[in-house]
Structures are given as C-alpha cells and as structure tokens.
Amino acid sequence: EVQLVESGGGLVQPGGSLRLSCAASGFTFSSYWMHWVRQVPGKGLVWVSRINSDGSSTVYADSVKGRFTISRDNAKNTLYLQVNSLRAEDTAVYYCARDATLIRGVIDYWGQGTLVTVSS
Amino acid sequence: DIVMTQSPDSLAVSLGERATINCKSSQSVLYSSNNKNYLAWYHQKPGQPPRLLVYWASTRESGVPDRFSGSGSGTDFTLTISSLQAEDVAVYYCQQYYTTPFTFGPGTKVDIK
Numbered sequence: 001e002v003q004l005v006e007s008g009g010g011l012v013q014p015g016g017s018l019r020l021s022c023a024a025s026g027f028t029f030s031s032y033w034m035h036w037v038r039q040v041p042g043k044g045l046v047w048v049s050r051i052n053s054d055g056s057s058t059v060y061a062d063s064v065k066g067r068f069t070i071s072r073d074n075a076k077n078t079l080y081l082q083v084n085s086l087r088a089e090d091t092a093v094y095y096c097a098r099d100a101t102l103i104r105g106v107i108d109y110w111g112q113g114t115l116v117t118v119s120s
Numbered sequence: 121d122i123v124m125t126q127s128p129d130s131l132a133v134s135l136g137e138r139a140t141i142n143c144k145s146s147q148s149v150l151y152s153s154n155n156k157n158y159l160a161w162y163h164q165k166p167g168q169p170p171r172l173l174v175y176w177a178s179t180r181e182s183g184v185p186d187r188f189s190g191s192g193s194g195t196d197f198t199l200t201i202s203s204l205q206a207e208d209v210a211v212y213y214c215q216q217y218y219t220t221p222f223t224f225g226p227g228t229k230v231d232i233k
Binding site for chain 1: 158160170171172175176181217218220222223226227
C-alpha cells in the first residue's frame with residue numbers, strides 16, 4: 001500500500017524557516033517523480049514544486065522560487081521541502097504527492113498533509 | 121501561467137440525478153503531437169487529501185466508479201457524475217499538466233439537494 005506521511009509543520013514567525021519531510025513507503029520511491037502541493041484551509045489547491053526521480057531536476061512555482069527548496073534522499077525514501085523566508089501567505093497545509101510517472105504532472109497519491117502556520 | 125476556471129462554484133443535486141461540472145483553461149491543453157488533452161480531475165472529501173478521478177481528460181483512474189466520466193478538448197472540459205451518490209459529496213478540481221506551473225481550478229463544491 002502506498003503511504004506518504006508528512007511531518008515538520010508547525011507555527012513559525014514571519015521570516016522563519018522549516019524543513020518539511022515526507023516518508024514514503026509501499027512503492028519504489030527512487031523511481032517516481034514527486035511533488036509538493038499546498039492548500040490554505042478551506043481554499044483551493046496550489047502546486048508548489050516538483051522533483052524528478054534522482055533529484056537532478058526541480059521546478060518551482062514563482063511564488064516560492066528562491067525561498068523553497070525541494071530535495072530527496074532515495075536511500076531514506078524521503079522527500080523534503082526546505083521553506084525559508086516564510087510569509088503569512090505561506091500558511092497552508094502542505095501535501096506530499098506522488099507523480100503518476102507515466103503521466104507526468106498527474107498526481108496519483110497524496111499524503112494527509114502537514115500544516116504550516118506563519119504568524120507572529 | 122495557464123489559468124483554470126470552473127463553473128458553477130457549487131451545486132446541489134438530488135441522489136441519483138446527474139451532476140455536471142465545467143472547467144475551462146486559458147489556453148489549449150491539447151498537445152498536437154499525441155492528440156492528448158493534459159487535463160485531470162480530482163475530488164476532495166472533507167478532511168481528506170484529493171483523489172485522482174480522471175486523466176487525459178476522459179480516462180478514469182483505476183478503481184474509480186464508472187458513474188464518473190470526463191469529456192472535452194482544447195480549452196473546455198466537463199466532468200459528469202451520472203447518478204450522484206451520497207459518497208460523492210466533495211469539492212471537485214480540474215488540473216492542467218500541459219506545462220509547469222501545473223495549475224488547478226478553484227473547485228466546485230457538490231452537495232446533496
């Protein structure tokens with residue numbers, strides 16, 4: 001069974017940093033591209049970033065470019081999102097998600113999400 | 121960026137009746153070299169992450185009931201629930217994966233009348 005379990009969210013002050021993690025199991029993690037998608041509670045879905053299977057290629061939404069860094073450790077089956085220079089508008093649930101691989105850009109599995117709250 | 125819009129914002133349908141959700145992209149998501157529309161549909165039930173329903177605009181994901189069907193091409197797409205069930209209450213999102221940044225529609229909330 002595919003499982004994606006996020007952690008690392010919490011309350012952080014504006015300008016602060018967090019490192020979100022996503023532990024993957026139930027599939028060959030190193031073979032799949034991965035995404036981060038965020039959602040302000042009660043609002044819609046916003047794609048944040050994507051990383052290819054070996055970590056050599058990354059893409060970001062303009063709103064987070066230069067502040068967020070996606071990475072992965074295939075030996076640990078773990079996806080990361082380093083979030084720096086946080087702003088109030090970054091407050092959201094952050095979902096780790098698996099790319100459908102044969103259909104690049106389609107997400108076939110999602111984690112339960114981790115909440116990041118940016119507030120003083 | 122490709123902007124996705126959806127209509128209506130919400131709808132209430134009686135059990136067993138048809139529900140239709142529309143999605144429009146600001147530019148075509150039809151890739152001419154393979155004649156495929158890079159458009160997916162998800163739904164999200166309260167307190168849960170989204171679930172993939174349809175990709176390539178009309179291909180149902182494995183395990184998705186056949187009452188869900190997608191149609192359309194180019195910039196205009198539709199998701200139809202042929203006979204609404206209680207478990208279909210959710211917010212429905214379309215998404216284009218033609219190009220990054222991948223973008224989602226704002227969502228359509230489906231309720232029981």
